[in-house]
Amino acid sequence: DVVMTQTPLFLPVTPGQPASISCKSSQSLLKSDGKTYLYWYFHKPGHSPQLLIYEGSSRFSGVPDRFSGSGSGTDFTLKISRVEAEDIGVYYCMQTLHLPYTFGQGTTLDIK
Amino acid sequence: QVTLRESGPALVRPTENLTLTCTFSGFSLDSSGMCVSWIRQSPGKALEWLALIDWADDKYYTTSLKAGLTISKDTSKNQVVLTVTNPDTVDTGTYYCARYHWDTTFFDSWGQGILVTVSS
Numbered sequence: 001d002v003v004m005t006q007t008p009l010f011l012p013v014t015p016g017q018p019a020s021i022s023c024k025s026s027q028s029l030l031k032s033d034g035k036t037y038l039y040w041y042f043h044k045p046g047h048s049p050q051l052l053i054y055e056g057s058s059r060f061s062g063v064p065d066r067f068s069g070s071g072s073g074t075d076f077t078l079k080i081s082r083v084e085a086e087d088i089g090v091y092y093c094m095q096t097l098h099l100p101y102t103f104g105q106g107t108t109l110d111i112k
Numbered sequence: 113q114v115t116l117r118e119s120g121p122a123l124v125r126p127t128e129n130l131t132l133t134c135t136f137s138g139f140s141l142d143s144s145g146m147c148v149s150w151i152r153q154s155p156g157k158a159l160e161w162l163a164l165i166d167w168a169d170d171k172y173y174t175t176s177l178k179a180g181l182t183i184s185k186d187t188s189k190n191q192v193v194l195t196v197t198n199p200d201t202v203d204t205g206t207y208y209c210a211r212y213h214w215d216t217t218f219f220d221s222w223g224q225g226i227l228v229t230v231s232s
Contacts, residue, residue, distance in 0.1 A: 001175060001176070035217075037217055039218050039219075041159070041219075043153075043159065048208060048222035048223065048224055048225060049151075049159060049208070049210075049219075049222055050222070051218055051219060051220055054216070054217075054218045060218075060220070092158065092159055094159075094161075096217045096218065099172050100161060100172070100173070100174045100175050100176070101161040101164075102161065103158050103159045103160065103161065104158065105158045106158045106159070
């Protein structure tokens with residue numbers, strides 16, 4: 001199975017400051033069709049997970065532009081340019097190139 | 113508008129099978145490429161992908177569960193059923209169903225989740 005490794009696992013941030021989460025996969029997520037099968041989800045406690053970023057760097061519909069994704073192959077990053085209180089929760093990277101699909105361990109974003 | 117809703121027991125004994133139903137609307141599992149998947153979160157753990165069924169009735173499963181999994185669909189009822197055979201206490205958690213498509217390859221709509229406790 002593809003192992004997704006996120007760092008850090010806990011990220012305290014000051015509102016208005018940037019935040020960055022790393023995700024590394026044990027196998028390349030770039031397919032021969034040119035697509036990168038790496039996704040970022042946000043999970044607020046008591047709510048359903050929601051898609052933030054698809055194909056490594058494209059923001060999903062309705063996602064604020066303070067969120068951005070980058071990376072290729074096996075190394076990916078999610079950045080929040082200016083953290084807001086509503087961003088508190090757990091962020092997961094996920095791959096859907098190799099079955100079984102796998103998530104990272106999750107990164108908990110909290111306010112300092 | 114796409115909606116999904118999970119239903120099933122809140123408590124099951126380890127000797128009983130756990131059967132969860134995902135009832136959806138706003139899309140058809142008859143449409144080419146359409147899929148529904150189950151994902152869970154055990155207490156204090158990360159999200160875990162469990163199973164997927166597609167419009168052609170092809171099925172895919174995680175390799176990491178000790179308990180057995182079976183996914184099935186009833187297109188006429190707009191339902192997808194997940195059965196966990198011989199669940200253990202470690203199968204306690206919140207189970208979500210989510211829509212997926214072979215073209216987009218992401219989960220774009222999720223149910224609210226159902227909390228299931230496995231305990232004797």
